[in-house]
Amino acid sequence: MNFFEHQDKARQNTQQLIGLFALSIAVMVVAIYIAALFLFRMAPRIWWHSGLFLSVAGVTIIAIAFGSVYKILYLRQGGSIIAQELGGRLLLPEMADEQGRQLLNIVEEMAIASGISVPEVYLLESEQGINAFAAGFSPNDAVIGVTRGSLQHLSRDELQGVIGHEFSHILNGDMRLNLRLMGLLHGILFIYLAGELLWRWRVRSSSEDKGLPLWAFGLALMAIGGIGLLCGRLIKAAVSRQREFLADASAVQFTRNPDGMTGVLQKLQQMDSRLITPGAEAASHMFFGNALKPSFWEDMFATHPPLAERIRRVGGLNARDLAAMPSPMRHQPHSQDGLAMGFAGGGNTTTVTPEQVVNQVGSVAPEHFAHAQALLAQLPETLRLGVREQQSATAIAFALAIDTENPEVQQRQIAWLSQVQPAELVEKTLEFSSEVSQLDPSLRLPLVDLTIPALRQTSAKECQRLCKCVQGLVTARGSLSLWDFVLQLVLWYRLQPCINPTSTTTVEFTSIEQIWSDCILVLSALARVGQSQPDEIAYAFRSGIFRLPGAGQQEKPDAPVACNFTDIKKSIERLRLASPKLKQALVDACAHTVLLDNKVTPSEADLLRAIAMTLDCPIPPFLNSQRGFPKPKQSSAK
Numbered sequence: 130m131n132f133f134e135h136q137d138k139a140r141q142n143t144q145q146l147i148g149l150f151a152l153s154i155a156v157m158v159v160a161i162y163i164a165a166l167f168l169f170r171m172a173p174r175i176w177w178h179s180g181l182f183l184s185v186a187g188v189t190i191i192a193i194a195f196g197s198v199y200k201i202l203y204l205r206q207g208g209s210i211i212a213q214e215l216g217g218r219l220l221l222p223e224m225a226d227e228q229g230r231q232l233l234n235i236v237e238e239m240a241i242a243s244g245i246s247v248p249e250v251y252l253l254e255s256e257q258g259i260n261a262f263a264a265g266f267s268p269n270d271a272v273i274g275v276t277r278g279s280l281q282h283l284s285r286d287e288l289q290g291v292i293g294h295e296f297s298h299i300l301n302g303d304m305r306l307n308l309r310l311m312g313l314l315h316g317i318l319f320i321y322l323a324g325e326l327l328w329r330w331r332v333r334s335s336s337e338d339k340g341l342p343l344w345a346f347g348l349a350l351m352a353i354g355g356i357g358l359l360c361g362r363l364i365k366a367a368v369s370r371q372r373e374f375l376a377d378a379s380a381v382q383f384t385r386n387p388d389g390m391t392g393v394l395q396k397l398q399q400m401d402s403r404l405i406t407p408g409a410e411a412a413s414h415m416f417f418g419n420a421l422k423p424s425f426w427e428d429m430f431a432t433h434p435p436l437a438e439r440i441r442r443v444g445g446l447n448a449r450d451l452a453a454m455p456s457p458m459r460h461q462p463h464s465q466d467g468l469a470m471g472f473a474g475g476g477n478t479t480t481v482t483p484e485q486v487v488n489q490v491g492s493v494a495p496e497h498f499a500h501a502q503a504l505l506a507q508l509p510e511t512l513r514l515g516v517r518e519q520q521s522a523t524a525i526a527f528a529l530a531i532d533t534e535n536p537e538v539q540q541r542q543i544a545w546l547s548q549v550q551p552a553e554l555v556e557k558t559l560e561f562s563s564e565v566s567q568l569d570p571s572l573r574l575p576l577v578d579l580t581i582p583a584l585r586q587t588s589a590k591e592c593q594r595l596c597k598c599v600q601g602l603v604t605a606r607g608s609l610s611l612w613d614f615v616l617q618l619v620l621w622y623r624l625q626p627c628i629n630p631t632s633t634t635t636v637e638f639t640s641i642e643q644i645w646s647d648c649i650l651v652l653s654a655l656a657r658v659g660q661s662q663p664d665e666i667a668y669a670f671r672s673g674i675f676r677l678p679g680a681g682q683q684e685k686p687d688a689p690v691a692c693n694f695t696d697i698k699k700s701i702e703r704l705r706l707a708s709p710k711l712k713q714a715l716v717d718a719c720a721h722t723v724l725l726d727n728k729v730t731p732s733e734a735d736l737l738r739a740i741a742m743t744l745d746c747p748i749p750p751f752l753n754s755q756r757g758f759p760k761p762k763q764s765s766a767k
Contacts, residue, residue, distance in 0.1 A: 153360040164349040196319025201312035205631040208264030208272035214408045217251030222517040228280040242497035244747035258401040262415040263295040270626035271299045290389035293380035300491040314361040321354025365414040365432045383493040483720035497749045522583035524557035530602040533566035545605040570731040585627045592624045614694045615739045622743040637706040647700035653689030655722045673722030
């Protein structure tokens, strides 16, 4: 399955989850009804009382719904709230030790290689077991948590395997499913907590001879809630076990290193993966290894497959299996330059096919790692350090919008920036702009992504102000280039978890008719990039249009429609709400529009990647492959 099929499968699993949850509620309603019969001393004289059953069913469903809705709304704050509940602290580069820096470097490499935003990393300092988790609603707001025991006991290759496993959950849509599972099952837990409250209350009714005491009913609710918790364990096991096998295999595919994953799993056999935090029960299905104490019913209720089976499957991946796994293509640079109509274009071109673009969405492979390491090795030390500090990261974001070719325009931009930002920040922006101007164009998008963790540490108001300042710098330039649009689009998208932390993207459009006009606008923009002649632009546009499903039944213009960057951004915002299958078709159509001549310029690559990533379809930076990268340095500290 590719990225889009995994996303669609995750949606189907959500429907399965809701069905299992409804079945658990039905079992609990019947159990509480029977307990109520004994409470009111109706049993065994009468076993069916419609009024009592409806009352019990109504109260139970309302109570479970209240508990679930409360938790779901609470979890809308994102993966960071889960990490904090589990005792994690945000791992900041300036406060990290050598082990922490190694972890941050691995996460950065994996994020750049997969084309997603660099996730925040939380360290579970008090947890000495070997474990990790990923949490969030989308690749753009993911966080990764790692126990201190993992850093102490795992080698770099083994830790990379663990992070690859968690990135598989990020890319395959498992995180959203896990959070929904956590929210729904909290409603069942609410029944147990209500029973515990009644049992602790120990208040007997004045007419005790007419029924059981309330504390006894509370004890019954605790027992029923316990049954519900077991049902919850079964649901977790049913949903997550196969996803764990898939994540193990994906980690091996990402790294081409079965020994790393095998080593981790063997250490789990010898050591421990359990957590001491009370929140381990609710989040047990999210972890790399079993986070709970083993029980008599472990095989039935365990959220993870047996370690022996996981080791057998990973160890069974031989050299032939690895060679058969999908691998990114090797790029052959060409000398022909692309021309843009109304956009900034030009530069070296890269041979690639549209099918390869679609297949690379949401994928990671060793070639991606090598390319990501080469990209990071190209960055000057001042920029590598600057992206990790808030003020410097802000200055780098501004520097990416500064015109370094026209001194008059640059002076106008700096004059405007001096009116709205402190002098120290303006000075840093100038310093970084000279370094940014010397970077290879393929480094610009990875550099933006590297600034995101530091930028997200500011308030929502500051993030909004940053986006407005970048827009102001672009306006002060006097004209909007393609890179200006890409920069603003990517910053807006990447900072959404900070600007709107409780907003989530849901599927609203499932048919091409609902988003047809938006597809026309996006493909019109792409057709004008890399082509110079009107007939070439029209042909590229039609090549993309006819890749859309049901294109024969839709009204199709003969040439690209007029559009501006504002219209394109609005269309992309709507397209984010499309189903995974529609997104796959759109990315395919975009790739065919851009790659009509089987070549992609740096400008085309930036725009195509920016559109895809804002649709939550991350593309690795293989489109920007260039010659001349130094071989990445290998170090145990990185």
